[in-house]
């Protein structure tokens with residue numbers, strides 16, 4: 065690990081001022097310390113933001129507001145989260161391990177970096193780590209990589225589980241920077257790789273995530289997160305789906321769907337949602353709609369299986385919305 | 390000569406604080422004795438100003454309460470909590486497996502919650518209470534979960550065991566040990582290369598019933 069300085073801040077303003085002059089925030093450290101040890105991340109100055117008052121989880125009107133420093137475990141165990149947004153709780157519990165969930169913050173989770181093995185291998189080309197060096201995954205081991213939103217420069221998936229749930233639920237980010245506060249959909253936090261895969265998010269220099277806001281709604285309680293992976297637990301997704309249905313009088317009024325493990329960012333599937341509206345929920349309808357998920361999919365040498373696994377995961381997730389978590 | 394130094398694999402981390410070789414640690418009768426006598430060492434190097442120089446190797450003072458005893462140490466900010474426990478404080482019961490957050494061998498309780506100590510910096514935990522495997526015995530009596538591991542053969546080589554036990558204590562305290570299935574899911578952050586899982590699950594289930 066390269067040397068760095070570490071300072072603590074006690075106010076949001078001080079944190080933003082420090083970050084504006086090139087310092088890097090550290091929250092749980094579970095992404096950052098890991099990558100600093102590998103010297104993939106090389107910040108010279110860190111600002112410990114853990115003492116900022118940003119851990120609160122509260123209800124505001126019909127919205128659920130989750131502070132950026134709330135820990136994954138605490139969000140998942142919170143009674144309001146379980147009652148109003150079981151999808152958020154379920155997606156959190158399916159991610160990482162109990163120990164990591166006690167450490168990792170929601171803000172840090174959204175900004176976690178890719179799990180592509182070449183990203184950490186200094187002797188392999190990787191445009192994300194070293195711009196314009198090439199992409200070892202495109203011709204290499206790519207079974208875990210994306211089929212949607214890829215470019216000729218990077219094909220890594222976004223690894224967060226909770227981000228998939230938040231994108232499905234139309235959650236928004238509340239951020240503050242040197243030029244004040246703004247909010248925008250969580251979906252817009254993530255960039256597509258294009259020809260600049262080293263740029264991953266849309267935060268401006270110095271911007272601090274304050275909170276994530278999840279709107280309440282009719283479909284939010286009939287919602288499930290299904291994560292398909294190589295082990296029964298504690299593994300990143302091969303394919304995952306956050307699905308929600310609002311069914312009234314036997315007819316689907318609203319559907320929500322976002323998927324993980326297949327896209328270069330958490331991937332909302334509005335075409336699939338639209339195909340379900342006005343239909344009676346059953347397996348045939350789900351299967352027909354789920355095929356639409358593959359539009360624009362570009363499989364790699366090692367991940368053709370995702371073309372089959374993705375629609376199946378979607379169908380099963382919608383079926384599960386009728387079952388209790 | 391420092392067998393315990395620089396086991397991080399990066400080759401770049403600097404040892405800090407008093408250095409001891411394993412033999413000296415053992416001669417002291419284990420880490421707890423050493424921790425209790427830790428001196429406050431090394432003057433603090435220049436505090437971080439408004440434009441600190443890149444590549445600074447200034448140490449920072451940290452006060453920790455480890456297994457109920459207060460210790461003050463000067464640490465390089467790069468030191469993980471795991472390395473400070475093992476190398477600075479000589480508490481080698483906590484193990485380093487992957488050093489990447491993936492195996493759970495380094496699990497300790499931080500302010501009562503189970504965490505992996507390899508992915509956090511010691512300097513971020515001023516005033517924190519840390520419990521390690523060395524702090525579980527009371528008056529020569531094993532902790533009930535330690536006793537259950539012995540009774541149910543919850544180990545083979547034993548390398549993952551301190552982490553399994555610290556994680557198991559967290560698992561039981563969280564109320565996640567009601568059934569073998571629940572235990573398997575909530576203990577999945579701890580990998581056992583010997584595959585002692587049946588014994589581990591049985592030990593956690595047994596201790597949970599008695600808790």
Ligand SMILES: Cc1cc2nc3c(=O)[nH]c(=O)nc-3n(C[C@H](O)[C@H](O)[C@H](O)COP(=O)(O)OP(=O)(O)OC[C@H]3O[C@@H](n4cnc5c(N)ncnc54)[C@H](O)[C@@H]3O)c2cc1C
Pocket residue numbers: 088089090091092093094095096097098132133158159160161164167168169170171172173174175176223224225226271272273274298299300301489490491
């Ligand atoms: C072994 C292992 C398995 C894992 N498995 C999963 C999994 O299955 N699913 C999953 O979703 N995740 C998984 N993770 C990832 C884990 O969830 C993330 O590492 C964690 O959520 C990051 O949060 P943190 O608080 O530790 O972030 P940090 O490491 O502290 O920070 C990460 C990044 O976010 C920035 N940052 C942090 N907070 C803010 C803020 N408030 N405003 C602006 N920037 C900020 C930091 O500067 C840094 O760039 C796994 C991690 C490990 C090590």
Ligand code: SF4
Pocket residue numbers: 178180181182183189190191192193198199200201202217218219220261
């Ligand atoms: S897929 Fe992205 S992260 Fe992986 S090697 Fe290619 S450029 Fe790097």
Ligand code: FES
Pocket residue numbers: 484485486487488489490491492493494495496505506507508
């Ligand atoms: S050594 Fe910390 S999790 Fe493996």
Ligand code: FES
Pocket residue numbers: 543544545546547548549550580581582583584585
């Ligand atoms: S007992 Fe050997 S690794 Fe678990």
